[in-house]
Amino acid sequence: MAAMSFLSVIERYHEHESVIHELLDSILLGLSDATLFQNGLSDKVFSELAKSYPFVQLLYLLDQDGVQISDNILVLNQKVNREKYGLNTDRSHRPYFTGLIHQQDKRYITSPYLSNTGAGLCISASRRLINSVGDTEIVVIDINLTQLIEFMMGDSARRKMMPIFKGVYSVIVLGLFVLVSVLMWTVIKDIYVLFSQPAKNDPLLPFGIIIFLTLALAIFDLGKTILEEEVLMHKDIFRHSSTRRTITRFISTILIAISIEALLTMFKASLGEKQYLQPAIMMMLAVVGLLVGLGIYVYLGAKAEQLLTQNQQHRYNKTSG
Incomplete structure (x- = not known):
């Protein structure tokens, strides 16, 4: 904003x-x-x-x-x-x-x-x-x-509220970054245990480390997206492309996180933990569904905005002519 x-x-x-x-x-x-x-x-x-x-x-x-x-x-x-x-x-x-x-x-x-x-x-x-x-x-x-x-555009009142909006978003982003720091501290401790006590390690401990890293990455990316979209960058709320960009970035972050989690769960199933097989398949299907849905949303949104822009240009040419 x-x-x-x-x-x-x-x-x-x-x-x-x-x-x-x-x-x-x-x-x-x-x-x-x-x-x-x-x-x-x-x-x-x-x-x-x-x-x-x-x-x-x-x-x-x-x-x-x-x-x-x-x-x-x-x-x-x-x-x-x-x-x-x-x-x-x-x-x-x-x-x-x-x-x-x-x-x-x-x-x-x-x-x-x-x-x-x-x-x-x-x-x-x-x-x-x-x-x-x-x-x-x-x-x-x-x-x-x-x-x-x-x-x-009737946007003057909203612009006056922008400092408050920025402050709230900044606090939310700060909270997300604090959570990322907590997750990273947990990862550091687990890595220390992994190397300091190799004989007592759980075989699934590396997967737990990767899961925490993935969550930290997803949360950091979410906070970064909010910071860029709502605080640092201008967001034209009257354009569909701005909303589409924000939703696309948010869904992309979720897709990356779920894809990594599904892959790790599949690895666990391949190591003998058969109870993880069905959740891994379901997460893979969820990834495919989100990806297809996102593709349809982006395509239809772009087509709708293109038609809207052409209509506005036609009206402008008609008025100026």
């Missing part, structure tokens, strides 16, 4: 580009009054905007030559601050100005780019407006693209 990767953000942006542009159009339309940027009493409007659209980072006004003629309206943690350091800055080389001029349209939205303020991926939207004396001015808003995607 780490932060969304740049790749995930870009993919989501292209999937919902038309909807994102409509949303930004509505915001720009609500800011199509130049007096909002000169009148301090209008900060209430910006405060309401910050509460309704937490992905908005920065707003300012340009003249028709691309020079900033207003303070920077900075939005941080849904609070609005006016900063004068951007006033009179020449922004005529920026893509949201040059694109708007060359496009000869009322508004222009840039492609995603890396913010020079360290805020990650962002996009900027600009719109022409006419002030009270008839001069052309340009309103510009900077958008945090990651927060915008989370807002559109």
